[in-house]
């Protein structure tokens with residue numbers, strides 16, 4: 336007969352004989368509020384929190400409809416021309432029937448949310464928990480706060496039909512290059528990426544062409560994934576065209 340008195344069960348994991356490790360059971364940890372709390376910082380527990388971020392994000396955004404993400408610097412002052420461009424982009428995207436998704440933070444994000452909100456559109460902010468608290472800007476009407484960048488990034492790509500990228504720093508570059516990689520590897524299809532700000536972005540595009548392309552690290556066609564413009568109307572038109580290609584106007588219903 337097996338002596339089960341020394342079995343240790345932690346959820347689905349059973350430990351016996353030499354494999355038994357010291358520690359409390361899951362129930363004990365749940366019910367004994369005086370017990371150690373460091374277990375909530377363990378990886379298995381973190382997985383549940385990550386899962387919860389996906390579940391909450393998918394739930395909150397499932398019925399958003401066509402949306403465009405607008406990226407750009409968190410540091411753009413409200414009186415900077417880039418802020419006005421972001422506001423114009425948010426407004427014109429909303430007027431074209433798009434929800435506008437930003438990182439929900441200050442600067443360019445706030446500009447785009449303000450434009451969308453004031454135009455009566457759906458203004459979304461996907462915030463990120465950072466060591467320096469900034470919170471969702473006041474123009475976000477539907478906001479989700481994420482702990483994990485990767486869960487948040489999934490939401491941007493899953494719920495946007497295109498990206499508009501205004502001048503920005505490392506965060507913006509990360510978002511731009513992630514989108515480019517996803518399009519290049521065909522993880523997303525029919526996904527326009529428009530850079531607004533010729534003066535700001537020309538240097539980067541020149542380096543991609545003259546160094547990265549010249550050295551054979553990308554194909555010429557990869558550069559065509561981005562359109563560079565100063566014209567917000569052109570940026571919005573490209574988004575509308577992509578939407579129309581993807582969802583052509585449904586044929587009128589035949590009378591019953």
Ligand SMILES: C/C(=C\CNc1ncnc2c1ncn2[C@@H]1O[C@H](COP(=O)(O)O)[C@@H](O)[C@H]1O)CO
Pocket residue numbers: 405406407408409410437438439440441444461462463465469502503504505506507508510
């Ligand atoms: C820097 C400050 C606050 C930062 N708060 C942010 N809130 C939400 N999203 C953010 C924040 N900072 C960066 N992001 C994301 O990256 C992009 C901007 O980063 P950049 O380095 O400024 O270019 C932006 O699109 C967000 O998605 C206090 O001012």
